[in-house]
Amino acid sequence: MTPSLLQQLQQGKPFSSLVQEAHLNVGRTEAVLQEGVERVLKPFGISATQYNVLRILRGSGAEGLCRNEIRDRLLTRMPDVSRLLDRMEEGGLVTRQRDTTDRRLVATHLTDRGRALVDALDAPIAEEHARRLGHLDDVQLRTLIDLLTLARRTR
Amino acid sequence: MTPSLLQQLQQGKPFSSLVQEAHLNVGRTEAVLQEGVERVLKPFGISATQYNVLRILRGSGAEGLCRNEIRDRLLTRMPDVSRLLDRMEEGGLVTRQRDTTDRRLVATHLTDRGRALVDALDAPIAEEHARRLGHLDDVQLRTLIDLLTLARRTR
């Protein structure tokens, strides 16, 4: 523990309560936003994680991405991407093909159906985002983004 | 969809990208903070959800709380609190007792062991919070909290 924090804990918790309140607010806000997104996705039969994979694959060229690349680009830690992709393959959203030069790699691509789905979701998701955050003006959104970015830069 | 958002989508995405970036930042930040907390909790054998239940129970008098009260106070939606409490009961952290006046209710209490555990976690969790967010000053933390609170107030 850093000396300054130790002092603050011994004094009561003037500082500690603010960081704790901040974490609580981040968590609560994420839960609300996530819940809204999942409600939008539910009629389409995919989870938020699957939607993120679709966006990741759309955002990277037609060559596809291997499993670990997908895993590393996901927002949340996901130790079992193989079976996540299994389910998406069963759903006809992606295909997998072993790389010919390095046979350890398996490239995952969007199918036409997968691409059509993620494209079709742009509008409803944007609408949901606007419903949740549209009442903040650009300066507020920018400030929020900057503070969160700064927060993730652990000293 | 609101007319203004429709216009913005048709124009490209000058506004939509900011709200989307904000949501992405909230999610990424929460993932980082959550991961840190869970790493702290892992040696103690409890999950972040269980830790939240412990804090909720500590924060409410010795009368205990019924299942739905606990569920409603949790940060994230949790549809199966019964079995969550089952596991905590097996772990000796809580006890349950059916209410005598309204026999539908089952009050959950902290055991001595549960209280000792949540008390013992205060320092390591505060330390973790400080490690993650301690480089933000009070004004920044307060601004972040206010913006997140505002963000959750959907129009």
Add this chain to the structure above:
DNA sequence: TGATATTGAGTGTTATAACGCGCATATTCA
């Protein structure tokens, strides 16, 4: 070149989450 280490993908298994249903108790109201 042959042994060793490293990397990438997937699987077996267990634990937890999600969804819906059923049962018991209370409450409401004709």
Add this chain to the structure above:
DNA sequence: TGAATATGCGCGTTATAACACTCAATATCA
């Protein structure tokens, strides 16, 4: 008071996540 409704809790089942491990392919280096 008796029937209908509402509320609270738990369970059965299925789906997904988490963890450890194996196996194949490549890279490294004596």
